Amino acid sequence: VQLVQSGAELRIAGASVKVSCKASGYTFTDYYINWVRHAPGQGLEWMGRIDPEDGDTKFARKFQARVTFTADTSTSTAYMDLISLRLEDTAVYYCASGGYDYWGQGTQVTVSS
Numbered sequence: 001v002q003l004v005q006s007g008a009e010l011r012i013a014g015a016s017v018k019v020s021c022k023a024s025g026y027t028f029t030d031y032y033i034n035w036v037r038h039a040p041g042q043g044l045e046w047m048g049r050i051d052p053e054d055g056d057t058k059f060a061r062k063f064q065a066r067v068t069f070t071a072d073t074s075t076s077t078a079y080m081d082l083i084s085l086r087l088e089d090t091a092v093y094y095c096a097s098g099g100y101d102y103w104g105q106g107t108q109v110t111v112s113s
Contacts, residue, residue: 001025003095003104010110016083019107021095028076029053031097035069035080038106039091047093050078085111 006020021033035047048059052071059067068081078095092106 001098001102003097003102005093005095005104005107008108008110010112011085013085013087013111013113015085015111016081017085017109019080019082019093019095019109021078021080021104023076023078023097023102026098026102028071028073031099031102033069033071033078034096034100035067036094036096037091038094039088042091045091047080052076052078082109085109087111087113 002024004022009017011017029052032049032051034049037045037047046060047063047067048057048069050057050069050071052073055071057069066083071078082089090111092108094106095104
């Protein structure tokens, strides 16, 4: 099983970022894709999840106004879009599946002023 994420991103505050997570080695629709971030000096923070089977999403209240999750079953790839970026969105973003048994390698998103 592998979850391979897109590369590091540098954005200006107010911009948006899209992170991808390509799954392989299992049936993509069998598990939710969770999105978690780790900001400097902070613990892991759950952002939400998507069910690739039907596109159903659930968001942490903190992010629900700014984040979108999508899943392309034809390519077994999940996406996270985060808009209106703030300096405090600087973090490593992870996708996780299989009940958190499988993790992507992380994507560094850096937001500058």
